[in-house]
Amino acid sequence: MPYAWPKDTDFALLELDVLDRTCPACGRLMYICDHRYRRVHTLEGPVELVCKLNHCPDPTCPGHAKTKSPELEITIALPKWAVGWDVFCWIGHRRYSRHRPIPQIQSDLWDDYGIKLSADSIARYIGYYQVMLAACQQDSESLRRHYEAVDEIILSIDGLQPEKGHETLYVVRELTQKRVWFAEPLISATADEVRRLIAQAKAWAESLGKPVALWLSDRQDAFVTGIAAEFPDVPHRYCNNHFLRDLAKPVLEADSHAKVRMRKKVRGLRKIEQAVLKQQGAQASEQLVDNHPAATTAVIETPTNPPASRGDSASAVVLDYCTAVRGILNDDQGGPLHPPGLRMADALDEVRASIQRDLDAKKGDSQSSNSADSPAASTAAGTRCATNRSRSATTSRTSRKSPRPSNRES
Numbered sequence: 001m002p003y004a005w006p007k008d009t010d011f012a013l014l015e016l017d018v019l020d021r022t023c024p025a026c027g028r029l030m031y032i033c034d035h036r037y038r039r040v041h042t043l044e045g046p047v048e049l050v051c052k053l054n055h056c057p058d059p060t061c062p063g064h065a066k067t068k069s070p071e072l073e074i075t076i077a078l079p080k081w082a083v084g085w086d087v088f089c090w091i092g093h094r095r096y097s098r099h100r101p102i103p104q105i106q107s108d109l110w111d112d113y114g115i116k117l118s119a120d121s122i123a124r125y126i127g128y129y130q131v132m133l134a135a136c137q138q139d140s141e142s143l144r145r146h147y148e149a150v151d152e153i154i155l156s157i158d159g160l161q162p163e164k165g166h167e168t169l170y171v172v173r174e175l176t177q178k179r180v181w182f183a184e185p186l187i188s189a190t191a192d193e194v195r196r197l198i199a200q201a202k203a204w205a206e207s208l209g210k211p212v213a214l215w216l217s218d219r220q221d222a223f224v225t226g227i228a229a230e231f232p233d234v235p236h237r238y239c240n241n242h243f244l245r246d247l248a249k250p251v252l253e254a255d256s257h258a259k260v261r262m263r264k265k266v267r268g269l270r271k272i273e274q275a276v277l278k279q280q281g282a283q284a285s286e287q288l289v290d291n292h293p294a295a296t297t298a299v300i301e302t303p304t305n306p307p308a309s310r311g312d313s314a315s316a317v318v319l320d321y322c323t324a325v326r327g328i329l330n331d332d333q334g335g336p337l338h339p340p341g342l343r344m345a346d347a348l349d350e351v352r353a354s355i356q357r358d359l360d361a362k363k364g365d366s367q368s369s370n371s372a373d374s375p376a377a378s379t380a381a382g383t384r385c386a387t388n389r390s391r392s393a394t395t396s397r398t399s400r401k402s403p404r405p406s407n408r409e410s
């Protein structure tokens with residue numbers, strides 16, 4: 001497909017000669033008979049190649065009808081490409097090492113190098129890149145070099161189904177070098193089909209002359225029988241990942257059940273908050289230094305009886321607790337290795353201990369305020385104390401990556 005170059009493109013000119021000018025048929029010196037002009041993008045800018053084509057001057061020689069192109073031409077770009085190898089490799093690298101989508105590759109090419117390519121051509125280059133990469137990965141000579149220093153190999157097989165109903169891609173990987181050996185889509189993974197792949201892996205291992213120390217898989221039936229048949233003396237282990245995943249199901253089920261029970265027990269936060277807010281509103285509007293023992297008791301659900309002068313900061317502490325507990329109850333983070341229910345139970349225990357410390361401090365506090373006759377001083381001390389404790393409970397939970405409760409003091 002011809003590439004449309006803008007009229008004002010500034011090309012660097014590159015002339016290419018045939019290096020070996022002996023006619024391959026008769027051995028005479030060949031002449032230049034024609035020129036081929038090509039334009040390609042390189043990362044250094046647009047290049048115009050002037051390729052001098054040679055042929056044998058003897059009209060009776062078979063070398064006369066065939067032209068020879070400069071040897072270096074294909075080291076710059078393959079025939080019909082609008083980009084050089086450097087751009088081609090850049091595209092492939094962006095796609096497969098950085099996992100960039102085509103539209104982003106397209107805009108990066110334009111922004112960074114002023115190279116304008118259609119999405120279709122980029123997709124086509126990516127296709128070529130894949131083919132070359134696969135060919136390179138399966139090249140037996142390079143594979144042998146790669147495995148020269150390896151004593152034994154460990155193989156794994158697994159099927160990946162991109163979508164339900166689609167064919168499954170079976171992948172054989174070698175784990176010591178973390179290398180995909182080969183992959184094949186199978187519509188129906190019968191035991192025979194799977195065994196064929198395992199036999200292929202065996203042939204590869206034999207051609208490398210390396211013993212197979214271990215097979216890993218999810219141990220589905222076709223794998224178990226196929227590996228046992230092709231590799232009778234090689235151990236076949238459950239892959240860690242599948243093992244954990246299978247174990248995770250019952251663990252997470254039990255954990256979720258425990259969470260439901262905890263949430264059932266710890267409830268009524270909204271009610272408490274409304275009661276506190278209502279109390280604060282009443283205090284603000286009436287400007288009364290009045291005690292509301294009944295309301296306060298309902299709020300904390302424990303027999304506390306603060307003097308009215310500290311009612312405001314005490315209710316703020318209660319609101320902080322409510323926020324913290326709500327954060328704990330809504331925390332669903334964590335997988336089977338850190339079950340959310342266990343974390344919830346730990347965090348609720350911490351809150352309970354924190355409230356208990358507040359209550360203990362309160363008891364001591366009210367006793368001392370009764371004996372010593374200075375309510376203002378003890379109130380200030382008691383409030384700071386309670387606030388610090390509520391913060392310490394908050395901080396220790398935050399360090400466990402629970403959602404951070406809103407902190408009144410900050």
Ligand SMILES: [Zn+2]
Nearest residue numbers: 023026056061
């Ligand atoms: Zn000739």
